[in-house]
Amino acid sequence: MDKVMAVNAGSSSLKFKLYEMPEEKVLCSGNAERIGHEDAIFGIKWADQSEKKVLPILDHAAAVQLVVDALIEKKIIKSMDEIVAVGHRIVQGGKYFSHSELFNKDTEDKIESLIPLAPLHNKAHLVGFRAFKKILPNVTSVAVFDTAFHQSMEPQDYVFPIPYEYTEKYDCRRYGAHGTSHQYLSQEALKYLKDVKHPRIISCHIGSGASITAIKDGKCVATSMGLTPLGGIMMGTRTGDLDPSVMNYLCACTGKSVEEMYQIFNKKSGFLGVSEVSNDSRDVLAAVEAGDPKAILANKLFIRRIADFIGQYYVRLGGVDLIIFSAGIGENSYEIRESICREIAPALGLEIDYELNKGKRGVEVVLSKPESKVKVVVIPTDEEVMIARDTYSFYKK
Numbered sequence: 001m002d003k004v005m006a007v008n009a010g011s012s013s014l015k016f017k018l019y020e021m022p023e024e025k026v027l028c029s030g031n032a033e034r035i036g037h038e039d040a041i042f043g044i045k046w047a048d049q050s051e052k053k054v055l056p057i058l059d060h061a062a063a064v065q066l067v068v069d070a071l072i073e074k075k076i077i078k079s080m081d082e083i084v085a086v087g088h089r090i091v092q093g094g095k096y097f098s099h100s101e102l103f104n105k106d107t108e109d110k111i112e113s114l115i116p117l118a119p120l121h122n123k124a125h126l127v128g129f130r131a132f133k134k135i136l137p138n139v140t141s142v143a144v145f146d147t148a149f150h151q152s153m154e155p156q157d158y159v160f161p162i163p164y165e166y167t168e169k170y171d172c173r174r175y176g177a178h179g180t181s182h183q184y185l186s187q188e189a190l191k192y193l194k195d196v197k198h199p200r201i202i203s204c205h206i207g208s209g210a211s212i213t214a215i216k217d218g219k220c221v222a223t224s225m226g227l228t229p230l231g232g233i234m235m236g237t238r239t240g241d242l243d244p245s246v247m248n249y250l251c252a253c254t255g256k257s258v259e260e261m262y263q264i265f266n267k268k269s270g271f272l273g274v275s276e277v278s279n280d281s282r283d284v285l286a287a288v289e290a291g292d293p294k295a296i297l298a299n300k301l302f303i304r305r306i307a308d309f310i311g312q313y314y315v316r317l318g319g320v321d322l323i324i325f326s327a328g329i330g331e332n333s334y335e336i337r338e339s340i341c342r343e344i345a346p347a348l349g350l351e352i353d354y355e356l357n358k359g360k361r362g363v364e365v366v367l368s369k370p371e372s373k374v375k376v377v378v379i380p381t382d383e384e385v386m387i388a389r390d391t392y393s394f395y396k397k
Ligand code: ADP
Pocket: 206, 207, 208, 209, 210, 236, 279, 280, 281, 282, 283, 327, 328, 329, 332, 333, 361
């Protein structure tokens, strides 16, 4: 009975999910938040139970110890030896990783060298990895990269039109993100494409962070996020793609520094910035219902940006067989799904069952009618199970 832990370590948080493999049965999941504080929070869910407590968690190692102790105490596992492998989500794998990799000195060094590209994330992932290594020194540790799936892009899809010297010297290029999710979704979607020889998929991972990926024959050919997750479509608090001169102009107008404006582009823009209501699409939609003009504009802008990328990728793929909606908004907001479909339907020949779409939240469903030129489906994403699968395959090697 092999157990595999999927881990997502942030700078002050540590999310975990324990699987029994190869069955992919979820044994428990949980989260340590506010690590480094006296009033940190530890939550765990197992079987049909859950527990949440406030306590001091001074560092990630303390958080990992808490996880392991809880697993034994709640009788989720009998001994630590049952955990055979731990898979760590790593946001930035740069040009080095086109698939998951065993954690060794070289992997660790490369992730460390990529910290300038993802300062908060990669640093936190290494802290998480080292904390697990300390407490479970003998398990197989695997790094699963958010960028790996996008490494199959061609240079004309990932090179920015800046002096080539910068591309070479500083590795400044498009890496994308959410790769684990897009890969999972494209694999899950194959059951809808059994009669298609070379499947062309547009995968829309639309949550607070949002990205769209074009996938041909199981490989990513284009993705909307850029050097960092700031690029691409509009998001909860991020701008998505902007004319670069917006930075200069607004710094000159406001007297703010580039760094301050960069934070605004990341944390105060998108739904939140335009609507001045909220970064949460539910609040924005409620304000749309109430007739708030800025919320209406924010929602229209969001839909338009997504439709534009779908159009772009339709051309990039030479047509499309299947469009997937996923993540917080894609899985749950049938209103936004309907708006996107209505916007792209005439050009793409979509025939959507809008009645069926209505009220569907968090479930897998085919939205297109049989006569539609393109299939449209909702598939709930599962990045953790992808991490567990990849990690387990290294353990079994
Ligand atoms: P991230 O993982 O990037 O933080 P999520 O995938 O959790 O983001 O998506 C968050 C978004 O999903 C929010 O805008 C929220 O409004 C939307 N969302 C989540 N649940 C629901 C729901 N039940 N109904 C409508 N929208 C939802």
